[in-house]
Amino acid sequence: MARVKNGILGGFSGKVGTVVGYNLGQESYIRSRPIRRAKYTDNELANMARFKLVQDCLSPLKDLLKVGFKGYGTKTGGYRSAVSYTRKVALVADDAGFYIDPALLKVSGGNLPQAASPSVAYESPLKIKFNWNISDVPYEFSSDQVLLVVYDMEEKTALTCIFNGAFRNAGTQTIELTADYKGKTLHTYIGFVAADRSAQSDSQYLGTVSVPA
Secondary structure, three states: OOEEOOOOOOOEEEEEOOEEEEEEOOEEEEEEOOOOOOOOOHHHHHHHHHHHHHHHHHHHHHHHHHHHOEOOOOOOEOHHHHHHHHHHHHEEEEOOEEEEOOOOOOOOOOEEOOOEEEEEEEEOOOEEEEEEEOOOOOHHHOOOEEEEEEEEOOOOEEEEEOOOOOEHHHOEEEEEOOHHHOOOEEEEEEEEEOOOOOOEEOOEEEEEEEOOO
8 A cells, every 4th residue: 555645746655566666755656567577387497407507618619609500590690590400409407407418519510521531630839730531522512611619617717719710622720739738628610601601511530539638
């Protein structure tokens, strides 16, 4: 119930419907009544936790994913498509809960040819070398540029190669690591983007590389 001061045309204090009246000194004010939100359900909390897990995983790769998922799934594609794909495919569950399966994660998606017989290996000092077969590369794809990811999933840090990668017909690309990656186990991915940026390939997971301490 509200209390009216100075007649019906005066100010009031208290609650009336969705409005709250209050007085400060000689002045009267009104504001919207705050809406109490019901507690989140267990299912809502679980969905929020899964979404955060996906966001935390993809955040270090955001710039590359904008390129790698361009036009993927929708006309706009990009980072949102990467989030959608990861939630649907790479987010899996076991008895301990939900986690991102590195082997199911993609960093690019599209119709360009994938790398032929790709491989990856650690090279001292602090380098990771990617190789792929170029014996049967069609001319129209020879100028595609490689997309690379070296990802420390425990610390959520990554090194990426986006527009400065080697051409497909080069067959090799090296990423130099910083000292922060010593002693780490790194997940590696390879994909390609067209020279005119009009298309991408589905990325490939190449497994892990252990960096000496």
